[in-house]
Structure formats: C-alpha cells, structure tokens
Amino acid sequence: MAQENIDKVNAIIKEHDYKRNVFASNLAFNKRFVFAVFLPKYDTIEYWRAQVQGIEKAEEEYRNFGVILEYHLYDFDSISFKEKAKEVLKSTYDGILFTPTFHKESIDFLNKCELKNVPIVMVDSNIETKVQHTYIGQDAFKSGVLAGKLISLVVKEEHQVLIVKITREIEATSVYLQRIAGFYSFFENNNNLNHFKFKEVTIKDSGEELLTIDMFATIQSVFVPNSRAYLVANFLEKNNIIGIRIIGYDLLDLNKEYLKKGMIEFLINQKPEIQGFTAIASLYKQLVLQEFVLETQYMPLEIIVKENLQM
C-alpha cells in the first residue's frame, strides 16, 4: 500500500477512535507468549521468594491470556548464573524477566539478549547499559535518605548511629552502598542535625558471631542497609541490650518478628511481590496488549512499623 493510503487509513482510524478488539485479535492470533524468569533460587533467599510469589500471582492472572512462564533459577554464584544464562539464551522467549545479580555477567547477558531483540524487564536493581529495557525496583539512594529521616525522628540530644554492613557480595555497585550514600546525604543536607555521630562496622558472610557488645557501647540507633537487621536485633536481644532503635530493610519473616517484638523500629519495604507482579504485567502489556509501558517504575518507599504491618 502506498504511504499516502496508509496515512489516510490511520487518519480514519483516529477519527473514529477505532480500538482493536483485544478478544478477537488474540483469539485469531492464537499465540502463546512464553516468558523466561531468570532469577536467583528463591527457596534459599526469602526476598526472592516474595518476588516469585508476585510472579506466580501474575502467572495465574494472565494464564488465560496465553501467558506461560519458564523458570531458570540459579544458585547465588556467578558460575550457576552463567550456566542458566546460557540456557535462557538457547531457548526462544517472547520476553525475559531478570535481575542483574552479577555485574559483568549481566552486561554480557544483556548484550546477547539485544541481538535476539527480546523485551527485557529488570527487577530489584538497575544497571547502566545501552541495552533497551524496563526497570522495576527501588530508588536505593532515596531509600537511604528516608532511613536517615526516620532515624532523625526518634532522636535524643547526643546521638550516635551505628551503620552495620553485613554482606557477602563485594560488588561496588551494590544497592546497600547507594543506601548508605543516601543516608549520609540526609544528614549533610540538614545541618541542624549536627548532633549526630556515625560509626561503621563491616561484617562478612552474615556472621552474627562477629558482632560484639563493645560495638554498641555508645550507640542509640543502628542502621542496617540491607535485609539483615534481624541479626542485629537478635544479638541485642540475646545480650539484653535495650533502648537501641534499629532501622532496616525488607519484610523477611525474622525481621517482621523483631518488628512485632519492638526490637526493630522501622523497616523500609521495597515490595518484592509487587515488583515481581509488575514485571510480568509489564511484559504482558507490551506483548499481548501491545501497549506502551514506562521504562522505569520506581516502587514507592514503604515505611513499616509494628502498627501497619500486614499479616
């Protein structure tokens, strides 16, 4: 058809506000949409279990609409990651849901995806790349700023904050570093808060036994920039240290327990279930409904205290 006529048709379509009938279209199209879910194994990591719960909810909701998911879940090491990446690339998918757990390997994976021209949705943490993709997750820096604010609310005069970094990853791009940066920036930008002092400790490999009573000697509050707040709470509880306010991240069962007990004051939730659900929904909208979707969807930063914790 000549371009001229295409334009004419489009004009008429627009004029009459014609909308394709989704039912007829998809019935005739008669296609299944198969998405790859390429994530860490969730049976070992509670955070990812929540993401997958959201994904499964979406799977159920969209199953009738021809959406099928195939899971490729790796152990939390780069070798397993690369293995599964190969698997994903071998098959032909209509869309890919993925999180950049290992930086270099992820870049590599994305570049290979680009060649196959498959829509990609990235969850949990973003990555700098020219490869076109949708991001659904938190704004880590801002969540650190929020943590700073929350600490500042419960203040007494002289106040010392301990930042406890408990981590096994050594990635320089890690989310928790952005959170800490945001945390400090809050106090820098509010210089009426100069009665705050900070101390940092770093503990490798989730080893609670590396915490010592000395660390908490002059401390009024603790900031744990990842999901391990329960380790600190547990330590303080065991050693009968009271009156220290803990702020942490993520609604893990253990964190929730200490929140209920009052040992943890605040948790910032990044809504992993919603992330997972939204990610699949985003692929569904792009492919099944052929709708335009936003490139970046930041999750709202949810403040959870004992009183608004959902069971």
Place this chain on the structure above:
Amino acid sequence: MAQENIDKVNAIIKEHDYKRNVFASNLAFNKRFVFAVFLPKYDTIEYWRAQVQGIEKAEEEYRNFGVILEYHLYDFDSISFKEKAKEVLKSTYDGILFTPTFHKESIDFLNKCELKNVPIVMVDSNIETKVQHTYIGQDAFKSGVLAGKLISLVVKEEHQVLIVKITREIEATSVYLQRIAGFYSFFENNNNLNHFKFKEVTIKDSGEELLTIDMFATIQSVFVPNSRAYLVANFLEKNNIIGIRIIGYDLLDLNKEYLKKGMIEFLINQKPEIQGFTAIASLYKQLVLQEFVLETQYMPLEIIVKENLQM
C-alpha cells in the same frame, strides 16, 4: 441434562484442567459491561478526584475489554444524593461502584440494589448491612492506632497532644471517630506512655478562623483525624508557632505542600487512586472474567513523610 451428567462433565473439566478461553468467550458473548459510578462530585473534593483518577485509569485499561462507565456524581448533600440514587436505580447496570456518604440513604439505596441483583463495590467507608457487597477501603480504627504510634515516636518527656476535629458531617459512624478511637486505644495499650496528655477541640465547617493561639499554648503535637491537617499547618505558619508536630491524613495538594515545608510531619495515606482502580478491577473480575473476588480488601496504611512523598 441430568445432574449425573453435569457431574461427569465437571469431573472431566477438572481432570483435564480445562480453562475457558477468555478471548473466545468474550468475543462470542459480545457484551458490553456498563458500570455505574455513584460518588460525590470530585471537582469540589480533592479526595474524590483522586478516587476518580484511579477509576479513569481502570476505565482506560478495561475499555478494550468491553467495560463502560457511567458517572452519577452528586453534590455533597443528601438531597442530591437521593436524586442521583434514583437515576442509578432507573437504569440497568451490570455493576455499581458506590460510597455510603449518607448513612440512612445508603441503606435505602443498597436495599433497592439488592432487588435488582447487581454486584456492588463499596469504597472508602463500609457500612453494616446484610446486602452482599465488596468493600475496598481503609481500616479506620487501625489507622488511628498507627497515628498514635507515630506521635509516640517523636516524643519529648511531658507531652500534650491536641486532637483537632474539623468537620462538616455529624454522622456518628464517621470514619474520623473510628480513627480517634484507634488513636486513644494505642496509648491505652501502651501504658509506659502515660506521660501523654490529650486535649480535643471541635471546629465546624472547615473554619480555620475558629482556631486560636490559646489552643496550642501547651501543645507539642497535633492529631487531625481527617484530611484537614493543612488548616492547622496554615494557622501555625501564619502565627509563627513552631516546633509542633502535625499528623494528618490524605495527600491533598495543600497537605503535601506543608509536608514538604516540614510543617506537617506525617500523613497517613489511604490510597484513593488505588481504591478507585481496585473497585473497577473488582467489578471487571467478577463480571467479565467471572472470577471470585475477596469481600473485603483493606488498603495498606501508608506512612508518608517528606522523604518518601511521590511527586
């Protein structure tokens, strides 16, 4: 067909995990679903504007699926309410979205709806009735408890809280009364918090001019159990009274402004857009997808401070 055969067919359906093809089904059914939106006029009340924004988003999302909305919006008085109620009942709708603004009139409306056997979704506040319906909204009592907690966090030793009731409704079932009940209950259940004293003032008709400087003489914090926190913030700002923490409800533009300025400390958000969206989605799921939906969906209680306010 004999019951025996029905059972057989159902057994086979189950065995083969047969799922009706939604596309084919709705294409053949070839029906439009028309829902009535029966709410207060949103051009005068910002809270309802947000609800309607969510409704419109759902309208757009589901338009392709045969969903059509018809709006019946009333002025905030019972005469207008009754008028529009009559309108709604005259037409034939596949579903009704509604909020019980006026108690007696709402009961009446619900009873008449029941005769027509139309699915009803109620938003914002619930009502005790035997008429089958879905409720989507907040847990007002719990939100009051949460407000209590938040006040307790920012405490100094001797602390006096002023509860400012600014309202035009006199309904005994009003949401704000449940919030106040929840608020007090928080302090009753935490009797280590007995250094809190409370004072109440009631102001009719959103009249800011009825606030006086005396009211705030010995006050460290203010609880406004509805969306009028901005009136108090404005008064304090004009009179140069500083150091009083305000906690209120709802992300109205004015409230947000004072939150940004630091004049309001906390806002509890009941997510009106999400309520509106969810309400339409619920009708859609019941009718178009013929799915089972939950009878009650409480919105999460969202704590908003300056640092996690979304623009």
Place this chain on the structure above:
DNA sequence: TTGAAAGCGCTAACAC
C-alpha cells in the same frame, strides 16, 4: 499489492 476465505473457541439462538 490486493482480495477472499478459513478459522481461532466460544455463546446464543434455533431446530429437533
């Protein structure tokens, strides 16, 4: 490049 026709899986109307 264009036109005609089959058929996607289901519902509703109709005939038996």
Place this chain on the structure above:
DNA sequence: GTGTTAGCGCTTTCAA
C-alpha cells in the same frame, strides 16, 4: 432436554 449452527472481529494464508 439435546444437538446443530451462525457468527463475534480479527489474523493469516492462499489465490489472484
């Protein structure tokens, strides 16, 4: 009560 069939609006295929 049961079986048959047209047709919903679109995509794809095949023929011209």
